[in-house]
Structures are given as C-alpha cells and as structure tokens.
Amino acid sequence: MLGQIWKVVTFCEELGGMLILFGRAIVWLARPPFRLREFMTQLDFVGTQSMLLIVLTGSFTGMVSVLQGYNGLHRYGAESMVGATVALALCRELGPVISALMVIGRVGSAMTAELGSMRNTQQIDALASMAVEPIQYLVVPRIVSATIALPLLDLIFCFSGMVGAYVIAVVHLGIDPGMFISGIRYYLVPEDITHGLVKSVAFGLIFSLVACYGGYYATGGARGVGMATTRSVVVSAVVVLISDYLMTAVMFRSS
C-alpha cells in the first residue's frame, strides 16, 4: 500500500517537474540570445536525419495497410474504398502516431542520454558557471525543433505511405489507379490532415519535454543515465498513445 502511494507521489512530483521545466523553457524561449545555431543543429538531428527512417516506415505502413484493407474490402466488393481507407488511416492515426514512435526511439532516447551524460559529467554545471543558461542553451532548441520537425515528418510519412499504398494497390493488386485516387479525393478532407498535424505538434512537444526532463535531471552515473533513457522512451510512447486517444476523441467526434 505504501509502495503504491509512493509511486503516485513520485508520478505527481515528476509531472510537476516537467511542467516547471516547460514553463522555464517558455520563459527562456522569449529571452535573447536566440540560439539559432543550436536550433538548426537540433532541427537537423530531429528532422533531416530522421527522414530516411520515416520514408521507410511510412512506405511499408502504407503497403501493409493496402494489403489488409484490400483483404477486408474485397469481400464486400468495395475495392474502390481501399485508397480512401488507407489515406484516412494514415493521415488521422498511423502517420502521427507511428512517426512519433519512430522519432521517440531514435531522437528521444538520444536526447535523454546526451543531457544525462552532460549532467553527470558536470557539463551542465560548466554552462551555468559560464553564465550560459542551460535551459535556454540545451532544452529550448530541442523542444522547439522537435515540435516543428514532427509535423513535417508526419507529412513525409503520410506521403511515403500513400506512394507505397498506390504501388501495391495498382501494381500488385490490380486496382484501377483512377478508382484509387478518386476514392481518396472524395473521402479525404483537409481536416483529416490538419488534425493529424495538430496531433504531431502535440506529440513532438510531449516527447521532447519528457526526454529533456529525463536527461536534464538524470543522476546516478552511467546506470542512472541508462535508466533515465529507458524510462523516457517508455513514458513518451505511453503518453503519446494516451494523448492520441484523447485528441482523437475530441477532434473526430463529429466525423
């Protein structure tokens, strides 16, 4: 019983800590100097360097979605709906969620490990002692770049997925290309894409905040950094999935 209470207390403490870190990041975001160089470095790391992974996973997600969609819809003679079904699934759910999970695995873990290592080797203290605000220098560029990069990666994921889906549908399954495209044009509305992008913005903010918090306050040497990294990946992924449900429930209620 005491153990459960302690877990709840720790959870509340960490949640509060993350919110405080977020508040401090907002304050330092608005103050000069603006760390453009750091921001570009992080944007390159989070965005550009994740592109190949996103294209690859997006393509195969689209390809497998077509196979599964066709398998189900073919039974009812509704092959014309395959394109629309895959497009809706990619733009509303699969794109934002899978791209976020991929980036969490690649970038979130690296963010926590890097900041944790800097904390444990006094590099963060060194920054502070040089009158450089560590949150402004380390945390703000990471959060901003992740929040900007993730929606862009989501778009790339969805596009790659649709290309993969089109190839499999037309070449492998023999679906008429016109029928595939017209289904998408008929059923896919701009809100499906914009709502997916809003989700991606939220996911980018959530995972980068969790990752930065885990690393920034990591203690306990190499073992502590390792545990913080594992924890930040698991927590980010779980929070992304929970918030995905909540956002879907609010945004697509009337759809």
Add this chain to the structure above:
Amino acid sequence: MIRIEGLHKRYGSQDVLKGVSFNIRKGSVTAVMGLSGSGKSVLMRHIIGLEKPDSGAIVIDGENIVTMKPRDLNRIRRRFGVLFQEGALFDSLSVKENVAFPVREHLNFADSKVLEIVEEKLAKVGMKDHQDKFPAELSGGMRKRVALARALALEPEIVFFDEPTTGLDPITKATIYRLIEETHLESSGTYVVVSHDIEGILNISDDVVMLLKGKIAVQGDPAAILDSSDPAVRQFVTGSSDGPITID
C-alpha cells in the same frame, strides 16, 4: 572580496554544511581543504551559485548572490572561471571550440580574434598542438589543462578550481600547480582551490580553510595549518589513520 556567512546546507537527513563562515581576500589564493565528503565541493558549488543554501549568505563585492535573480547571478558569473574536477569539457566540441566557447558567448569578437585568444590560452597550458582533438581523445591531465585554458579564457577576476590535481601523476600534478601559480601571478585574480592534496596546495596558497564534517576546523595562512595543535588538523596534515578523525 567574497564573504561567506553562516552557510547551512542539508541533503535529506545529512547536514553537509553547518554554519560555515569565512572571507576570501581579493587577489589571494585561498585553499579549501578537508577530507573527502567534508563539504568542500558543495561549498564551492554554493559560491558559484549552482546550489542555494538552506540559510546563510554569500556576498561577492557587496552583493548577496543567494537572493539574486538568475539574470543578476549570470552578471556575477561572467567574472568567474571554473575548473571542474573532471574538466567538464563539452564532448561535442573540439579542444579549440571548448576554449572558444566562453569567448564567443560573452565577447563580440571576430573569429580571427577569438582564434588568437584560444591559441594563446592553449599555448600557455601546452596544448596548442592538440587543439583539433576532441575531449575523448585526451588523457586526464590533458583534459585538466584544456579545462584550465577554458576557465582562464575570459581572464576572469575569480577562478575556482575543484580538485585540480585529483587522479593525476606527480609530474602532471606539479605542472597544474605551476600553471595555477603562474596564471595567478599574471592576472592577480582571486583564486579559490578546493583540494585535499596538502603538499601541493599549501605551497601555492595565501590562505587556507580546513573543513571537517561541515564546519571550519581551522583557517589561516599555510604556516598556521602546519603549526596547528588541533589533533584533527594534525592528523589530516600528517595523513595518519590514528587520531580523532575516523572514516566511517
């Protein structure tokens, strides 16, 4: 001048600093000595403003940094140079970039001027030929020398050294002490050296403060420490395992 007044710090149930008070004279080399775990590094972290005490004041040239806002604290910190125990060099930056970092942050110099300063500081610590290497490629002694160059890059008024010679061989140790002595003579800044290396530290210090279990056991010039009749101080100075200090 730095004035430390009644500093208290507690972590959980452990009192690490128990009302520490002393002065650091402007332009002096002040050594803070003590056993491992006596609170030396914690004290230094408080003076730099990396931690807040539970009570007490740290007054630097008339300003209490304990109650300062971050922006004002950073104004004071621009006068600091800090050599951390393990160097704390930035892994992702080369030796040259590490030393250039504080210069680029605080002085609006052209790249050529920054490079000139970097080369001068690295030459002083004998690391000019290694400026394109990364910290992971350097030995412990080399990292300390680069960290010293970085700490002195802005020619700070107050320089802190946290265990500058721990884990180094005798020759590298002597080199670090020589560099501290030389740079102090050139800059006439205020140097605060935290160490438990009695032999080396007493040779370069003007004033010595010895901490024992979170309190000041003795303070004065090096001769006063060596001549102290306090049994705990005598035991520490002679490095004996017999005496009032026991390692629990």
